Amino acid sequence: MRVMLSFLMLCLTSCGGGTSQSALQPALPVKTPIFSEPNGDFPLQNNQGKPPYSIVFFGNSHSTNIPTYLSLLFKANNSLPDVTIQRAPSIAFLSERLYEQESIDLLYSRRWTHAIFQAQKYSQSGSTTYPTTAAELWIKRARSLQATPVLYPEHPQQGNTDEGQQLQSLHIGIASRSPACIAPVGLVWDEFQIQYPNIVLHETDGNHANIAGHILTSLVFYHVITGLDTKGLPAITELPIDNGVFVKMKNVVDFIVAHQPLCYS
Template sequence: MKTFLFLLGLWISCTFCVQAQNLPVPEEAWPACTPARKGARILFIGNSYTFFNRMPAMVMAMADIRGLQADVHIHAAPAASFSSHWNDEEAGKKLTGNSWDFVVLQDQSATPVIAPERTLEFGKKLCSLVRSGNGIPVLFLTWGRKGSSNAPDKGEQEALRDTYLKLARQEKAALAPVGIAWENCAKLHPDIKLYLEDGQHPSEQGSYLTACVMYCTLFGKSPVGLPGKLTLKGVRLCNIPQAKAKTLQTIALETCKRLFTTPAGAGKKPEGRR
């Protein structure tokens, strides 16, 4: 919490701050997590929204650039859901056979909208399993399908937010506000294309924005100033013009700062391994 308040005082981009006044401020505490330590072990569990454009590797590359040396792993499959991961023997082995500081959990994109009870049921089981290993579950709040003006469909995004937020508060899990950042990006910069032509999967820019939100959420640090061109172990991950990368970084930072600033009287953030 102190990290984000400190960043708020340092922020000097006046133009964006004027625009950012229109971004939502939570009425209740947004579930944040204890910032990851150097060398933290992080597992991403999800589907194509997670593995497209090698987003977890982008997070690892960002951490490496800042000297955080995160150990990032992924277990994902097309269209996988919380329930399919719960019943997947390999996913179970990945979760229980290793010691993770954080596990990022992403449900199938439509399930929290059309069957929220399944997200809550199997999300609870996965969060409990993560906590049994002393890890911190981090829920990946995804984006709705593309609606007007390149923005997530308003109804879908509200349903996604409500379901993930309910699960996070019930299970005392952290919540990465990716879909909220996508909404803010579409509102402030509708020219930035976050979606592929199918109107669902992320473009390279969409995955980069997602990685910036994950970096803010997991490490409690600003992504502003990171390069738009990322590589990991010699493999190219993305090549975004630096000016556009800074815009995406700023949106991620402003989204997280506003959501993770606890209102007066709100509950404490969830605790876990430091």
């Protein structure tokens, strides 16, 4: 297993969305690109089920630990060749890293099969609209490289029963304007918490995922990337959760993903 990981400390201030006194945030400031933006209309290439996989994550603290557990899921499937997973070193919103040289260089550094994009700004109250220009441009960059762009709507905060669907709808809007696939993380979390309200998925801050939450999210990405039902995964001793909980997670992931469009073109 070749896995390249960058571990960063959780940063509460870089997560989720923000609020503002204005109803509409201004468009991104005009900046001079430090490389040539791709021109043309690039179709969405779905590399699901086309190993060997090479996956890159761009996001904030909600993405930090996902590569660790995702790599264990891939390792457990002996029929898959080695996978490469790398995470962008910075913790930032997609708009903040749009012209960050290190992030641009990473995307163009190799032939990725999947580029995961998380950290679109949003208003948790729904009162503020943030531009999605940066997310759409990152998606276009990935498509120009024939990598499958996968949007990562974050899991809902503890006790918030509307946020999962809110974020799913937000990202469907982005994918409808700039073709991409979506990992329905929030929808899976919503269903799991309905079925198993006594299994805690959050850290004590009510915002970040705990170990169980990270594993549940990683299962969503395993399915979206491979196209394989997670029920085919065996018990994994390296995962620090009870196998009974792991089975419950797999059942919920397979159910939601089977009833949810994943790619929009």
